[in-house]
Amino acid sequence: MPDNKLNSDTRERILDVAERQFMAHGYDATSMRMITGAAGVNLAAVNYHFGAKEELLREVFRRRLAWLNKERLIVLDALEQQASGEPLKPSQVLEAFFGTLLHIGEDEALGGMTFLRLLGRTLTDPSAFISAFFASEYAEVIERYKQALIRSLPDVPRAEIVWRLHFMLGAMSYAIAGTDILHVITGVEMSDYAGQEPGGKSEAMKLSQRLMPFLLGGLRAPLPNFSASSAQNGLLPAGAKREGEEVKKQ
Amino acid sequence: MPDNKLNSDTRERILDVAERQFMAHGYDATSMRMITGAAGVNLAAVNYHFGAKEELLREVFRRRLAWLNKERLIVLDALEQQASGEPLKPSQVLEAFFGTLLHIGEDEALGGMTFLRLLGRTLTDPSAFISAFFASEYAEVIERYKQALIRSLPDVPRAEIVWRLHFMLGAMSYAIAGTDILHVITGVEMSDYAGQEPGGKSEAMKLSQRLMPFLLGGLRAPLPNFSASSAQNGLLPAGAKREGEEVKKQ
DNA sequence: GTCTATATTCAGATAGAC
């Protein structure tokens, strides 16, 4: 039985290609023929190895999230042990959570920017099976970090922290996922996302340096004022102040 | 010729239903049969009125974005005129931009939360025709607000402002779009998104009150420090500090 | 494990009667 070295990793080749195609075109718009064609394997191979297309997507995420979830817990454990009972600083919690994620972007073996973009885009996908999958994959880690954040900000109400965790996830996912779209929307001035020359700072590093201060600033922002009076300092939607507007009949 | 009142607004009914379905299932996963079935109109009606499915999606957005874009410019114009040459405060710019958007969520005639969610989700859609459409629809408004932000923060480099505008768009879109998904991910503690009882604060208002301080905090956060030395204060991805890691072969 | 061939279903779109 001689070497069929190339044949044996059909499974991995499919996963690599699927990851790229799902990122580029979205889950629905990526057909199994596109995947198997680009991977140079037979159409039936996907069903043989994964059963169905949905399972393939789940497996694409599983192999990356396994590392990410483990790493996030390891880093948080290490920080908490180091702090010996004291609450962590908010910046430490954010670094552990977002830094670990962005690290994936620097390492092709962990999925690189391709996977990060896929992750950011897929998180907003409305498909039921996808959101159910993410909910179960993320539950434990999010809960741990939520608790760490709550301890790190004793003066901020729990509910407010959860909102802000939500906002931070959004800012990050979008920043990563939106490469093409928001690039165009926000103009061409941004330093290039792509083209990570070895030697220079990686794409993920540049993103991290800008994102972290933003997130920290948002997380520690003054609390909203809920006191009775309505139009107190202008946190209302601007349009809400005008009245008697007519809605043109299109 | 007696009243065929109900027949004449087939076009609008299709748009209303399509908006809801695209939001709930995504563009690709929504078939024209689903839309026409739920709208109670004939399958051929979509092609008759809009030509093709892609055109239908564009029209769903056009009728809402027309109001939004106009309103955003009106509000910004009014603020700038009122300031008579002086730069606006960052909070004013944010209110004008995000408040106008969130106002849609309070008014069913403007699309309500259904449209806001659809918008948030669709912005990350990778389809080429969708991103091209948004780029052209948004170009003018984004440019105006970008300039207003740059004037309002004279000490912050232009590039940094563009990054942060990007992050803000992400935080907001995600917060809106992620109702189902991130609800689950971040736990059940958040005050309910849905169920806007008239009399109480609307969903959009509650979101606005939390989002605005967060965005403002992020926008005005201290700048990242780019000075030479690498590991200065820990803004690196946490995982990047460890070395010699092995990547298990799956 | 890999391939061909095919079953089955469903998509978007249109022709043409009314």
Next chain:
DNA sequence: GTCTATCTGAATATAGAC
């Protein structure tokens, strides 16, 4: 403007030879 009927293509998935 609306409907029925249908064209055409492409999707996922599987049976069965090798």
